[in-house]
Amino acid sequence: MTAVFALATSLLWGLADFGGGLLTRRIPALTVVVVSQTIAAVVLGAIVIATGGWNEAGPQLWFAVAAGVVGPTAMLCFYRALALGPMGVVSPLGSVGVAVPVGVGLLIGERPGLLQVAGIAVAVVGVVLAGGPQLRGAPVQRQAILLTLVAAFGFGAVMALIAEASSSLTGLFLALFVQRVANIVVGGTALYASVRRGAPALPEDGGRRLVQSSLPALAFVGLADVAANGCYALAAQLGPVTVAAVLASLYPVITALAARGLLKERLRTVQAAGAGLALFGTVLLAAG
Numbered sequence: 001m002t003a004v005f006a007l008a009t010s011l012l013w014g015l016a017d018f019g020g021g022l023l024t025r026r027i028p029a030l031t032v033v034v035v036s037q038t039i040a041a042v043v044l045g046a047i048v049i050a051t052g053g054w055n056e057a058g059p060q061l062w063f064a065v066a067a068g069v070v071g072p073t074a075m076l077c078f079y080r081a082l083a084l085g086p087m088g089v090v091s092p093l094g095s096v097g098v099a100v101p102v103g104v105g106l107l108i109g110e111r112p113g114l115l116q117v118a119g120i121a122v123a124v125v126g127v128v129l130a131g132g133p134q135l136r137g138a139p140v141q142r143q144a145i146l147l148t149l150v151a152a153f154g155f156g157a158v159m160a161l162i163a164e165a166s167s168s169l170t171g172l173f174l175a176l177f178v179q180r181v182a183n184i185v186v187g188g189t190a191l192y193a194s195v196r197r198g199a200p201a202l203p204e205d206g207g208r209r210l211v212q213s214s215l216p217a218l219a220f221v222g223l224a225d226v227a228a229n230g231c232y233a234l235a236a237q238l239g240p241v242t243v244a245a246v247l248a249s250l251y252p253v254i255t256a257l258a259a260r261g262l263l264k265e266r267l268r269t270v271q272a273a274g275a276g277l278a279l280f281g282t283v284l285l286a287a288g
Helices: 002-023 029-051 061-084 087-107 114-130 142-163 169-196 207-213 215-238 241-248 251-262 269-287
Strands: none
Touching: 002 029, 002 215, 002 241, 002 251, 029 061, 029 169, 029 215, 061 142, 061 169, 087 142, 087 241, 114 241, 114 269, 142 169, 142 215, 142 241, 169 215, 207 215, 215 241
């Protein structure tokens, strides 16, 4: 079941990233984050009330708070790094954050078998290549590299933190709700500061009407992100964190394939090879 939940995580994160990427072409990124997470928080709040999740409140929720603070911060660093570019370097480098939860797993005593180690190595290389790394011909600013590494560490930290935020299903609903609230506070603060500096909160073409018409897509992005976090927490609780983290980190492959299938974007040779390696690594992990 670890593999099933971890692969579901990668599917949901990949689709959420794809949807979020499309939305940010028309709506400011911070607005996308705040609105999508607000919708998710409302849905989760209703689930927590219905399931009595409030009774699961305890010290573990601080992990959810930390995940909620780190997540938007990492995403903002990543967006800034993408703006500095080149994207062909930044995007694949962002996937190295998987080292954080894998390192946590090793520290707590997990020792994957030889076949699993091989699967981890192959899958990580595949994920990096699936991002379409730009190997030559473009200068890279040191600030872009630094911001990307900070973002990658943040993404990996969120995976490690959310895995520790609950020990039961109803507790997981509460932890995800608390994480969303923290996301909204951090994202909303950043959006307010951005508007104070003169940046628009609403798209220049369409304004509020465009945001309203995009609510179903924003809801999908927010809820897919919630479901992905929940699936990863279950995967990490049911089996080795080292395996769950690597399988969950296959989401760039899903994003690339979604762009190919829905937007008709052509995969570069290196991306196709990366997707193949990632899938082969998955097979090795499952076999181990």
